[in-house]
Amino acid sequence: MTEHTTDERLRERARAVIPGGMYGHQAAPGAAYPQFMRGGRGARIWDVDGNEYVDLMCSYGPVVLGHRHPRVEAAAAEQAASGDCQNGPGPVMVDLAELLVQTVRHADWAIFAKNGTDATTMCCTIARAQTGRDKILVATGAYHGAAPWCTPRPAGVTPQDRANLGHYTFNDLASVRSAAARAGDDLAGIMVSPFKHDAGYDQELVDPAFARGLRALCDETGAALILDDVRCGFRLHLGSSWEPVGVDPDLSAWSKAIANGRALAAVLGNDAFRGGAQQVFVTGSFWFSAVPMAAAVATIGALKDEGAIETMRRQGEALRDGILDQARAWDLAVRYTGPPVMPYLTFAGDQGHELAGVFAAQALRGGAYLHPRHNWFVSAAMTGDDLALALEATDQAFAAVRKHLGQ
Ligand SMILES: Cc1ncc(COP(=O)(O)O)c(C=O)c1O
Numbered sequence: 065m066t067e068h069t070t071d072e073r074l075r076e077r078a079r080a081v082i083p084g085g086m087y088g089h090q091a092a093p094g095a096a097y098p099q100f101m102r103g104g105r106g107a108r109i110w111d112v113d114g115n116e117y118v119d120l121m122c123s124y125g126p127v128v129l130g131h132r133h134p135r136v137e138a139a140a141a142e143q144a145a146s147g148d149c150q151n152g153p154g155p156v157m158v159d160l161a162e163l164l165v166q167t168v169r170h171a172d173w174a175i176f177a178k179n180g181t182d183a184t185t186m187c188c189t190i191a192r193a194q195t196g197r198d199k200i201l202v203a204t205g206a207y208h209g210a211a212p213w214c215t216p217r218p219a220g221v222t223p224q225d226r227a228n229l230g231h232y233t234f235n236d237l238a239s240v241r242s243a244a245a246r247a248g249d250d251l252a253g254i255m256v257s258p259f260k261h262d263a264g265y266d267q268e269l270v271d272p273a274f275a276r277g278l279r280a281l282c283d284e285t286g287a288a289l290i291l292d293d294v295r296c297g298f299r300l301h302l303g304s305s306w307e308p309v310g311v312d313p314d315l316s317a318w319s320k321a322i323a324n325g326r327a328l329a330a331v332l333g334n335d336a337f338r339g340g341a342q343q344v345f346v347t348g349s350f351w352f353s354a355v356p357m358a359a360a361v362a363t364i365g366a367l368k369d370e371g372a373i374e375t376m377r378r379q380g381e382a383l384r385d386g387i388l389d390q391a392r393a394w395d396l397a398v399r400y401t402g403p404p405v406m407p408y409l410t411f412a413g414d415q416g417h418e419l420a421g422v423f424a425a426q427a428l429r430g431g432a433y434l435h436p437r438h439n440w441f442v443s444a445a446m447t448g449d450d451l452a453l454a455l456e457a458t459d460q461a462f463a464a465v466r467k468h469l470g471q
Contacts, residue, residue: 070112071098088210089124093435096425104131106445109433117433118454120383122441125295125320128376129366130445136324139362143355154354160361164332167364168303170312171332175341177351180294181209183317183329184255186346188213190315190333191253191288194340199247200290201254203234205262208255208292208317234260235268237277244281253288253315254278258296258305259402264417264437266410267402275311282314288337291316294329298322298364299405299441302373304332324363326356372444379451380404380442386455394462408439411465419465426464430457 068076078099079085085099086092092099098111107130109119122128129136147154161174177183188200208214212225230243234257244251256278260268282289291313296305298321306313314337319329327350333341367373381404391398397412411419420436427434432454434440446454 071100074100074112089438093437094421094425096428106130106132107443107447107450117428117431118446118450118457120432120434120440120442120454121438122443123325124438125299125441126323126325127441127443128299128321129324129363129370129372130443131325133324133363133366133445135366136326136359136362140326140355140359143358148353148355149350150352150354153352154357156354156357156361157352160357163361163364164330168316168332169307170304170314170316170334172335173333173338173341175331175333175346176357177329177331177346178319178327178348179209179329180292180317180319181211181214182348182351183294183319183331184208184214184290184292185211186331186344187255187288187290187292187315187317188253189344189346190331190337190340191290192340193343194288194337195252195286197250197252197287198228199230199250200228200252201230201232201240201243201247203256203260204231205265206234206255206257206260206292207263209294235271235274237274237281240278240281244285244287251285251287253290254282255290255292257292258300261295261402261406261408261439263439266399267406267408267439269403270306270309272309272311275306275309279311288315289313293317294319296403296406298367298373299376300373300403302364302367322363323356323360324366326359327353328356328360367444370444375444376405376442376446379444379446380407382451383407383442383454386451387458390455390459390462394466396462396465402439405442406439407442419468422468423458423461423465427457427461430460432457432461434458 075085100112102110102112107119109117164174165171192198212221230247232243233239259270278289291304291306293305293316297318301308304316315333317331322328384400384404384407388400399410400407402408414420417436424434424436
């Protein structure tokens, strides 16, 4: 009789009661991957069968300080001991809003929610309420969430859901100007990611002239410049991700890393858009929960006190240098794109991500959990040992790609 792993048994049960067995971005990214995870500590994670990995996905972004960071866990536990979901928010909501306004340069106010999609959607609603206009421009291929207006899958979406969107090409100011001209006097906002991180493609850093051009266009037209900082926020910079570029948005959307893995999202905005933010009715049963807010206050404190952004950058650069050395040694043509803390690796001429799949599966077997079609994430918990183990795994992964190519 075949012995089944815990993961296999869970998958079989899931197939009966969960549509498709699993859905969304956490459906296992390949046959080699476990579907179900048991836990994690620091930069290590374990699947339900007890296999250990160095975590290079960080729960797809939320885990920034490492799993079960002591300061964050203590703050969450302390808040949980007195209350979480109540008839009104805890005092920590005001503490957190003040902290975000102090930490993020463009922010004069904060509204909280749960997921990144809540935040990006709310940015559009606030921009429309403030301007009295309808059209929002987004970059073709950019991901802003899973609501009908922005989901990448067409199933269940009506043309009306998208009727008020216009499209431009990231880093191409002329394309934004054309899309803005098509929107005419109905342009409510322009949404943009800090850099181009479309899943499955080489990543592209922002051209500062493009960012400045968007700012100027929004100033000319009165439209909101909306930065979708859901994926990058507090991983690239302790402030909005465009602060180093010198461009401040009017509204920004946050989630993922702001509470080191607790469910929380935020919209931050400037005074010019405070009126719109006051008019809209935005709420949710769990949007005021105090535990994630306490976790966020502790996360931002730890990011500052522990120099976490710098640690991630240093470890991300070491990972990049190690991987690029290995690719050269195996004589494989690769592109390693994006900021070192959120890198993505592609192989030249890799149709359908076949080589990326071989690479990722072997890296997993060697103990590094990364992804064949989505950018990776480096956390501040990554130690020298974690890095060495990850690089051993990627070396084996390049060997597997070489073998797959039959040379
Ligand atoms: C840039 C960006 N915006 C929005 C979202 C949506 O966030 P959530 O999945 O929390 O709704 C994501 C999620 O990956 C994202 O990467």
